[in-house]
Amino acid sequence: MSSTQRSLIQRDRASLWHPYAPASGDLPLWEVEAADGVRLRLRDDDGGRHQVLDAMSSWWSVIHGYRNPFLDAAAKRQIDAFSHVMFGGLTHGPAVELAERLVSMAPSAEGRPRLERVFLADSGSISVEVALKLAVQFQTAAGRPKRQRFLSLRGGYHGDTFAAMGVCDPVDGMHSAFPGLLAANVFAPRPPAAATATAEDIGQWRAEVEVLAARHSDELAAIIAEPVLQGAGGMFAYPAECVRILREIADRHGLLLILDEIATGFGRTGELFAASHAGVVPDIMCVGKALTGGYLTLAAMLCTREVAGTVSRGAAGALLHGPTFMGNPLACAVANASLGILDGGAWRADVARVGAALEAGLAPARELDAVADVRTIGAVGVIELHCPNEGDPNEGDAVDVAAVTRAAVAHGVWVRPFRNLVYAMPPYISTAAEAGAMAAGMVAAVAEVHGVARSAATLAAGVRP
Known part of the structure; x- marks a missing residue:
């Protein structure tokens, strides 16, 4: 099969090595087809397309959003x-x-x-x-x-x-x-x-x-x-x-x-x-x-x-x-x-707005048995899961990274969990509604992959994207 007939993801798996990952033929990947503002347009391995909110700011760097006209x-x-x-x-x-x-x-x-x-x-x-x-x-x-x-x-x-x-x-x-x-x-x-x-x-x-x-x-x-x-x-x-x-x-x-x-x-x-x-x-x-x-x-x-x-x-x-x-x-x-x-100084109000939306949106995660802590600081929101071995927090990953990532994408949010953390560092330009939707998608993904809520009624109010 020629490279033009294979999907970009298949070609990637044949030759590229991704960060903190094995050189593997079944690595979970999404192709980015476009990025604008706080949104990514993704294509999955089966050709399905997803528009997601980027809760990661591309590893904390894209604070002004994608295709920012001033930076362009x-x-x-x-x-x-x-x-x-x-x-x-x-x-x-x-x-x-x-x-x-x-x-x-x-x-x-x-x-x-x-x-x-x-x-x-x-x-x-x-x-x-x-x-x-x-x-x-x-x-x-x-x-x-x-x-x-x-x-x-x-x-x-x-x-x-x-x-x-x-x-x-x-x-x-x-x-x-x-x-x-x-x-x-x-x-x-x-x-x-x-x-x-x-x-x-x-x-x-x-x-x-x-x-x-x-x-x-x-x-x-x-x-x-x-x-x-x-x-x-x-x-x-x-x-x-x-x-x-x-x-x-x-x-x-x-x-x-x-x-x-x-x-x-x-x-x-x-x-x-x-x-x-x-x-x-x-x-x-x-x-x-x-x-x-x-x-x-x-x-x-x-x-x-x-x-x-x-x-x-x-x-x-x-x-x-x-x-x-x-x-x-x-x-x-x-x-x-x-x-x-x-x-210009507007970043201070932006960070406060994003932080407040994350704090409110992540709060329902506290109702999940799998969750050890929920916290925010500035424009950072964190869901911390219990570790597999509470006596040794470094023994194994508490988060099923691939499963939580897939679930979050299904809810319209891009996250990159690690160890026992599912977290967000959104672009500063995110509206309150967008940051809230990021938080809701994170809570929903954790709920789907890592168990049910102690109070389903309380959780349901906070996980709808």
């Missing part, structure tokens, strides 16, 4: 000028404008050094790699060459490249798959959950982190954390006070504070950057995902003048990293357009 126009203008030039020894307007925008938008606080230097990278994982390398180079240049390890939080996720994997959760991450290859870092307990944390819980957590930092201070370069919301590590929200504690501990022990805002940046949690919930300015910050509104891959690492200056005066004389596509003009031009939309 920015891309076309830059293509007419030039799409790419090397960044070694050359510069261009889109990169300079982007750096200036990021510096002006970055978290700030009276008495704290500002984030003033920007390094452009290819992806979020790479921006974390650059941040970690920068922290080690800083400590070496400052006369502390033994400081080459990192203090990270359990439950954290920072990317799939090697150094980034090394600061992800040591149990739930990929450490067991690459024994001996990932750095032996120091892991602090996961902070208490935001919804239930007491002052005593936070105090106990502070004491445990302080003990670890003091014990290992002579070998630690930095603390790294996702502020307020741990994303791929479990969509876990924790108190802003814990971010302030990390800042204090870093200062007390001469450590840099790296905040990974790749998932949380650009408004997702209700503040432009999640660090602002705590009034904290990091020494190094990583951004990505929504930076270009999902149009092109681009990320950035921001740092203070002191960090940049210390490394530049060190023996190496430079930050030892340089991606081929660093500062890609096309990506930078679209990023400027995306940040320009955010500059």
Whole structure:
């Protein structure tokens, strides 16, 4: 059978490898035929067509929706000028404008050094790699060459490249798959959950982190954390006070504070950057995902003048990293357009509207026996299922990913569950009705695949798409 006779999905299965999936001939797939606003038009393996609301923002990046005319126009203008030039020894307007925008938008606080230097990278994982390398180079240049390890939080996720994997959760991450290859870092307990944390819980957590930092201070370069919301590590929200504690501990022990805002940046949690919930300015910050509104891959690492200056005066004389596509003009031009939309300030009301609709729409999931928790923060909504083995939350997946995905598509919603979570991070432009329909589809899919409600009447009112 020729490639023209086979469906696109069949051709995909013969040659492509998808993320976090086996190279399999029966991988559940849908072909995207079109995307517009918050909707995807899909085609399934049998030729059936489905129009669905994208509750994922294409892995949290398409915050302004598909085919956004402002972003489309920015891309076309830059293509007419030039799409790419090397960044070694050359510069261009889109990169300079982007750096200036990021510096002006970055978290700030009276008495704290500002984030003033920007390094452009290819992806979020790479921006974390650059941040970690920068922290080690800083400590070496400052006369502390033994400081080459990192203090990270359990439950954290920072990317799939090697150094980034090394600061992800040591149990739930990929450490067991690459024994001996990932750095032996120091892991602090996961902070208490935001919804239930007491002052005593936070105090106990502070004491445990302080003990670890003091014990290992002579070998630690930095603390790294996702502020307020741990994303791929479990969509876990924790108190802003814990971010302030990390800042204090870093200062007390001469450590840099790296905040990974790749998932949380650009408004997702209700503040432009999640660090602002705590009034904290990091020494190094990583951004990505929504930076270009999902149009092109681009990320950035921001740092203070002191960090940049210390490394530049060190023996190496430079930050030892340089991606081929660093500062890609096309990506930078679209990023400027995306940040320009955010500059208007409407995102704050948008996030509040989406969050309120998710909170109301997901509430009926609490009536399901399979559901352990329902929570929201900003424009993020989460249904957490009970784990197969409550004594070991990492043993097996609670969600039947393929079945829940199919059920959600049948209800007009695109989701991508993982482990024991079915969650949504919708585009900010979603109306209240659209975000509510996303939530209803999620609840309906979980109900169909993972059991019946304790109160069918209560659930029924909330699951109609």
